[in-house]
Amino acid sequence: MRSFICLILLALTTTAQAEDWLQFRGTSSPGVVQGPELPESFDQIAWTAELDGRGSSSPIIVGDKVIVTGCEGPRQDRLTVTCFAEGDGKQLWKREFWATGRTVCHEKMSVATPTPASDGERIFAYYSSNDVACLDLEGNLLWYRGLTYDFPNVSNSLGMSSSVIVKDGTVVCMAENDTQSMTFGLNAADGTTKWQLDRPRGANWTSPIAWPGEESIVLLQSSKGVTAVEPATGKTVWEYLDGAATIPSLTAVNGLVIVPSHGLTALKPGVSDTTVPEIVWQASQLSPATPSPVVTDKFAYVINGAGVLSCGDLSDGKRVWQCRMSGKFSATPLVSGDRLYAINEQGNAQVVKLTPDGGEVLNSHEFGETVLATPSAADGAIYVRSDNHLWKIK
Numbered sequence: 001m002r003s004f005i006c007l008i009l010l011a012l013t014t015t016a017q018a019e020d021w022l023q024f025r026g027t028s029s030p031g032v033v034q035g036p037e038l039p040e041s042f043d044q045i046a047w048t049a050e051l052d053g054r055g056s057s058s059p060i061i062v063g064d065k066v067i068v069t070g071c072e073g074p075r076q077d078r079l080t081v082t083c084f085a086e087g088d089g090k091q092l093w094k095r096e097f098w099a100t101g102r103t104v105c106h107e108k109m110s111v112a113t114p115t116p117a118s119d120g121e122r123i124f125a126y127y128s129s130n131d132v133a134c135l136d137l138e139g140n141l142l143w144y145r146g147l148t149y150d151f152p153n154v155s156n157s158l159g160m161s162s163s164v165i166v167k168d169g170t171v172v173c174m175a176e177n178d179t180q181s182m183t184f185g186l187n188a189a190d191g192t193t194k195w196q197l198d199r200p201r202g203a204n205w206t207s208p209i210a211w212p213g214e215e216s217i218v219l220l221q222s223s224k225g226v227t228a229v230e231p232a233t234g235k236t237v238w239e240y241l242d243g244a245a246t247i248p249s250l251t252a253v254n255g256l257v258i259v260p261s262h263g264l265t266a267l268k269p270g271v272s273d274t275t276v277p278e279i280v281w282q283a284s285q286l287s288p289a290t291p292s293p294v295v296t297d298k299f300a301y302v303i304n305g306a307g308v309l310s311c312g313d314l315s316d317g318k319r320v321w322q323c324r325m326s327g328k329f330s331a332t333p334l335v336s337g338d339r340l341y342a343i344n345e346q347g348n349a350q351v352v353k354l355t356p357d358g359g360e361v362l363n364s365h366e367f368g369e370t371v372l373a374t375p376s377a378a379d380g381a382i383y384v385r386s387d388n389h390l391w392k393i394k
Helices: 002-019
Strands: 045-050 060-062 065-072 078-085 091-098 122-126 131-136 141-146 165-167 170-175 182-187 193-198 218-222 225-229 236-240 251-253 256-259 264-268 278-283 299-303 308-313 319-324 334-336 339-343 348-355 358-366 376-378 381-385 389-393
Touching (some): 060 376, 065 389, 078 131, 091 131, 170 218, 225 256
Antiparallel strands (some): 045 389, 060 065, 065 078, 078 091, 122 131, 131 141, 170 182, 218 225, 256 264, 264 278, 299 308, 334 339, 339 348, 376 381, 381 389
């Protein structure tokens, strides 16, 4: 009986963790919602919270807390982390820090473009100024790292937007640019450097992901291609060096890595030579613009610069169908069940019915504000943020 109760508690804990949204595009299976299906439209707004300053990072959801980062002041040099109650949107706490690095960025972006991450116990907030703040869930500062102090040329005149991930006690920060291009593995416990990598010189706004398989690997994308590294050491495991996009980010599912390269390229770890991945297929017709691809067990979905949604067969990369949506998109969509949720830059949110034969826009909702941030989801709810507001749709 005691063992049975322990198993039930373990199952409940695992379910609760699966419903959290701990980083950019979700804790696992980037962009694909694993918990309860999302609402049929964006009209069902449970609450709205006001935000100060600017921010185009995604919210993350840790238990009963929703956390967003922001930046305030005319120079965007006051960095913020704000926590709201998941149930009613009440602000629980807010913390502010001064930026130690450059805060110059493109007017479309903000210093708070990178999405924070959490390991379920701590929050790791990363900013375009290359500042990293670690807080506990009550908002207490645990450590703070200004990477510009050690590496003054790690900067980008348009602004940095790569989000962080946490894997095996390592916070992976991509700070890749035209001059001193680097990626860091920071100790999650104290912020010290575990490893640092010299990376291809070139502005890069993609974000790392963790390999969903049993092997502990982090995937880094750049203009040169993809590098798989060990999160504990930074050691290279394998590399794909045939080029890749520098805005939409890669994803992985079912043992495949789906990379925005030559349209889309599907890779799998090599067998005869484990340092070189095998190319399964390449699909030039599946070419994402700013939003990253979203990949399910059977299909890959991409949005191009004209707002056209394309569906590709995951087995061979062939385009199955196309569906025209309204507007220009920066935010990566979400997929829940047989529906895709997309928000264009003008704040028009659209729900698309997905079938093997085609896509159909079911409904739309006007938020009335510019929305650049990728939405998040947890426990059957969608979280959307603009510069001025955070919404929960349930």
